[in-house]
Every structure is written in C-alpha cells, then in structure tokens.
Amino acid sequence: MADAEQIVIVGASLAGATAAGTLRENGWTGAIVLIGSEQSLPYERPPLSKGVLLGKDTTESAQVHDQQWYDDNSIDLRLGTTATAIDPTGHTVTLDDGTRVPYTKLLIATGSRVRELDVPGAKLPGVHYLRTAEEAQALTDAYAAKPRVVVVGAGWIGLEAASAARERGCEVTVVEPQATALASVLGEKVGELFADFQRQHGVQFRFGTGVEGFEGTGKVTGVRVSGGEVLPADLVVVGVGVRPNTELAEEAGVEVATPSNGSGIVTGPDLQTSVAGIWAAGDVVRWDHPLFNRLVRVEHWQNAKDTGAAAAKSMLGQDVAHDALPFFFTDQFDLGMEYAGDIPHGASTEVVLRGDPKSGAYLAFWLDADQHVLAGMHVNTWGAIDGIQDLIRSGKQVDPARLADPAVELSEV
Template sequence: MTSPQRIVIIGSGLAGGSAAAALRERGYDGGVTIIGNDPNPPYELPALSKQILLGDAEEPDWVRPKEFWAEHDIELVSGATATAVRLGNRVVVDDKGTEHPYDRLLLATGSAPRSLPVPGADLDGLRTLRTLDDSRALRDLLTEGTKVVIVGAGWIGCEAAAAARKHGADVTVIDPLPLPLHRSMGDECAEVFRDLHAENGVSWRLGVGVEGFTGEGTVSGVRLAGGETLKADLVLVAVGAAPRLELAKAAGLELSDSVAGGGVDVDSALRTSAPDVCAAGDITAHYHPRYERRIRVEHWANAKDQGTHVAGTLLGETTPYTKTPYFFSDQYDLGMEVRGLANPFTDELVVRGDLKAREFTAFWLRAGKVLAAMNVNMWDDGEALQALVDGDMTVTADQLTGAELSSLV
C-alpha cells in the first residue's frame, strides 16, 4: 500500500487530535488536516466534569501543547463543520464551502449530548456539559444557594452534582432508574454512590421521569411525572450522548445497530466499509477480538487509545485494536477506576473490602473469568486488576476476596 500524501481528520476532539499527533510521532511527513467545530485545540474531556467544574483548574489537559500543531505542520481548521464526505472523489466539504481532498480519511466526530423531547425543552437556561466552553460557563453559575436540578444520574450527572455541592449549590438529581449509575454498576455498587451523594447533601428523585420544563422564556422549574414541580435556577440535562453519525450515514458507510445508540462499523483495525476511510472514538462499533463482537465505548481512554492506534492503520498497518475499556471517576472523597466490560445484572459480583467504608474492589465474573474490576479508594493493585481482566485465568470468589491479587496472575 502506497503511503498517503494527505490525511484529513474530521473531528478535533481527543480521538482526532491523538491520531494527528501519533502520525507525526511515527514519522509521517505528508499533509495532515484536522477539521473541528470547537474553537479550541484538541483537549481531553475528564477535567470538564471534574477539575474545571470544581474550580480547581482553568484549562483541561491538552492533547499536546498548543504550539505543537503549528510546529508539526498540522493544519487545524477550527470553528468549522464538515458537511459532506464525497467518497468517490475523496473530498471533504466544510460549512464554509472549502473542499479538503484526502488520500486517507479519519472520522472522529464524537458524540453530542442528548436532549429530552418534552414540553419546555427549548427554554433558555437548560445546560449540557460536553465542551470546554460548556464547563466554564456552568462552573460560573454554580454559586452558593443556587437551586440546581440535574436530569440524569449517570457519570456526568453524578460528577456535576459533586462539583455543584462543593460550590454550595442546592442540588437535586432526577433519574427514572431506581439508583444512580444503575446500568453501569448494578444494585449493590450503585447504592454506594447513592449514599455518598445523600451524605453530601444531594436530594434524589429516583424512579421518576421528567414530564416537562416550566418557565417564561427561561427555565424556572422541572415538572416530574406525578405532578411535582421542582424550582430551579439552573437545569443541567445529563441524559447521555448520541454518536454523531450523520456524515457517515450520508456518505453511505455501513452502520451498526448491534451496539447501543448505533455506530460506524469498523473492523478490528478500525477500518470502515469504505477503502481508505477509518473511524475512531465514540462513533465506532468496533469488532473487538477479545469479546468476539462489536462494542461501542464512549469513555475518554477509548478515544485516546483508538486515536493513537488508528494512526498506524491510516499508514497501512492492520494490527487489531485490543485494549480493554477503562474509565475513572472522582466524586467528593471517592476515587474509582473500572477496567473491562461486564453485565452487572447477569455476571457474578464479588466484593473484596468494605462497601460501607467505600474502600473496596468489585469484580464481575462469568464462568470463573474476571470480565471487569472496579477499585474504589484502593490504589495498590492496579497492575494485578488489569492482568486479571486481560488474562484468561480462572479464579474463584474465595481467591479474589482472600488471596494476594498479584499471586493470582
């Protein structure tokens, strides 16, 4: 396969930025263009719902220093949106009408916050948290005594609740599920997070949906199923994100409905159904050799690692992407990491440590194999946990709770 003369990357987020940086670090000296609608250079997302929202940092972790892109002759087309991909003549068109020819193309369009299709969803004052500008604007509104209602008790909702409480806001979190983080954690571990937030002053409205938002021009309340209306100075809608698939669909790339939310079909090396077109990050329905099926992972590490890996694919390599999904969260005095992929409702839960003290490791087992592990406020066994999740060894619940974890690997 001949080396490409020009590579175009659609998406200036973590996946796209990581891919561009990795291309240069691999020695590629052809043209590289990144097209993205964010006015900022590529950055990592975790700080947006953590350090920046808490007021502990002003800037995120940049994918590379701001001067890196110009110094390495990477063209950043910021504040622009790709509107069409013409596969036949290998051209990307942006919203200014500019055409960007390519030899190889990377789609890294990421995700967009979901909205709620209810009355009042168009009122001013409804916030989402996806970009650096979102985070800074939201932080400035989190002041002492502000009535904040958060719709959605997933990771963003819970981290935003913790930040809002640090700033002294009056926080209520709504979710139709019976527990926060329920789909990710199952019952027992989700109860840990429910109690953590309650102890820190968060009011829960769990097991109840939102019927609409109230207000005259600007949101002033949230109406729940059953009729209760919560007063609100600020509403954060944190009900998940949807992959941005519009460009891929319009271009005729194969899409998958076998993963939640859909995705762009890519093989184990992150190649799409079109020659010379790859995809990385939130939008990929990636065939993962370990799981022998397609998976779609929205977490930060996946975007970063797939972006780095796909640089090799863009240059003609066919090495499979095999990394295990990884995620971390910080809420109040609780820090945690999750490695792996499990079903908390069907896989066996084994807990090592003390749930009530919030110092424990949770394992999810299937047929004696560790599919996923979560360490909460315990930091000494990371390598062993990674090996247990990545390896193919068979273990028992008694071994996981009683033995030195390093001895099992």
C-alpha cells in the first residue's frame, strides 16, 4: 500500500481510536487522519457513569491512549474539529473550517448524542446530561455538595447516576414513565429486580410518571411531573436515551435505516456501507449480523471496540464477517452484571431465572417461543458469561426447568 494513500476516520471515539490502532497493528503504513469534535483525547464512556461519578477516577483515566501514542503511531489527530460533509465522488471530507481532507478509504464512527427533553425549563442550570467527559466532570463536581437529585429515566445511565449519587450521600428520586426500571431492555420481571435493589439502597422511584417541566429561576429547584406535583430538586440528571449521529452519512447518500426500523448506518457483515470506500463502526452502525441473520445496532462499550477493530480489518481487505455477540455490563452499588445476546424489538420472550435474586447472585435468560436462548445475564456470578454466550451461539433448544436448576451445568442444559 502506497504512503500516498490515506484513511480518514470521522469520530475520535473509542471505535475510531480502536480502528486507528488496529490499522497500524495490521500493517497499514499510509496516513491516518482521526477527526473529533470534542477537545478531549478519545476516551471510553463506561468510567464516566461509574468511577468518575463516584469521585474515584478522573476523566483522564478513561482515555484510550495518551497523546504520545498518537504521535508514535503517526496518527494525525484533529480534535475540536467537526466534519460537515462527505463527498463520495471526490473522496473528500469537508471540515468546519472549510478544509477538505482527501481519503482513500473512510470510516464513519460518529457515535451518538443524548436525547434532550423538550419541556419548559429544560435549559435551566442544574439540569445535567451524561454523555461526554466534560458532562461527567460537571456532574461529579455537583454531587460533592450532596444535592437533592432527581433522575429522569430509569435506564442504565439513570440507574448508574442514581447509585453514584446515593453512594455520595445524595437524596435521590428517579422518575420513569414505564412500569419499572429497564422495562424496555430487560422486561418488567427482571427490571423490577433492579428497581428493588436500588430501593434497598435508598433510591426512591416514581414509575408511570412523566416530566412536564422544570421549575426554577436562574437554577433548577424542582421537577414538575404528571398531574402537576413538583418534586424538589437541587440537581437533575436526564437519561432518556441517545440517537445515532447518522446525518453526515445520510447527506452523503449512504443508506441509513429509518427510525421506525431502528436507525443507524446500514452495512453488511463486513461493516462496509452502501457506498464504496466507506465503512461504519460504533453506535452508528446497524450491520447484518451473520449469527442472527438480521440487522443489529448496539450502543455499548464492547461494540465500539469490536466494530472499530473489525471495520479496520475489513478496510485492509481482510475477510470480515462480524458476528460478535452484543455484550454490556453495569456496576451499581455492590452489584456487578454482565449481559450478552440480543432480543429483537417487539419479540415475545419467556424469562427464566437461575438462582435466588434475594441472595444477590443469580442468572436470567430470555427464551423465544421455540425455547432458544436469545440473551442471558448474570448478577454477581463471575465466570458465568462464557457459558451464557455458548448457549446463545449454540442455537439449541433448552429445557427451561434444567436451565433454571443451578445443579445442572449450563453446558448440559
């Protein structure tokens, strides 16, 4: 490969930085340009809602690499720079200062942005979101004063923000329109186990409750919920999901799934988009998963690492059929959980619990109508995730009774 060739990565994210490293590790000697709109060096997001919020870690500790690594690997890192357009015909990326950067091959790793609430008072000081390193630092600094905290949204970010606030001595109330925590991702049965766990640590919940607006003059002082009640709040954390940053790709003519079909940049198993010479990785990619035989998009740390590496290898001409199982984890108080698998949107599932949740250590599985394991997780049962993943990959029918019996090895279910 000639030195004149240049790979451009739009998105100085975990996926983008992983791709850049993988390119070098696999023999790419041409130029690499890594473009990111944030001023921070590429970083991993899980520490932001865990160690950083607890005041135990710094945002710098979440960095993928230090500056010296980019220098040593001859990676042209352009921070504080936003790509505004892609020209697939001319093979250029236009930057916000008007510069056009030529590319031989292009990786779009633009990640996601938070969904913002459009209600009165949403811009008041004291209303926080948690996505960037800067936002995490602002929130952890605010927690130090032990404010009364209202968390909007009982998803993963909301529960992690709530647990960190409680551990730091804050009074915490979580507002959620669904029937329980994590209902949309784990279902009500398992979601309620997480809600109960949080309650045991002093977190209060208002389920079936929406937010009508935020109160305050100059700073948030309360959250107005359904029915008009105002919950006192010195600080609000909003965690109502993210949306993938697909606009740049869409404007360049790259195929993007409609929101009704899950959104994301559509690719094949090799992570190559509908436009020659352009790949996608991270939160934005919705790829044709070889194991599931359907399009999948995942918004978690492991996916950023996996797709970043896979896309880089694909760009170098390696035979890639990316079939990694979606995986994520959470840490809340003394609870550690790992989850693997993927449940199609709207699918009807049977939940099988293995072990007693009251003990603080158990497994949960989601089965389809034919009793195949679609997904599984463990809570404080370290070493179980490999067996869970093996069950999913096997595609075999299981006996729910044997699956629920801790005396039966997972390999023998």
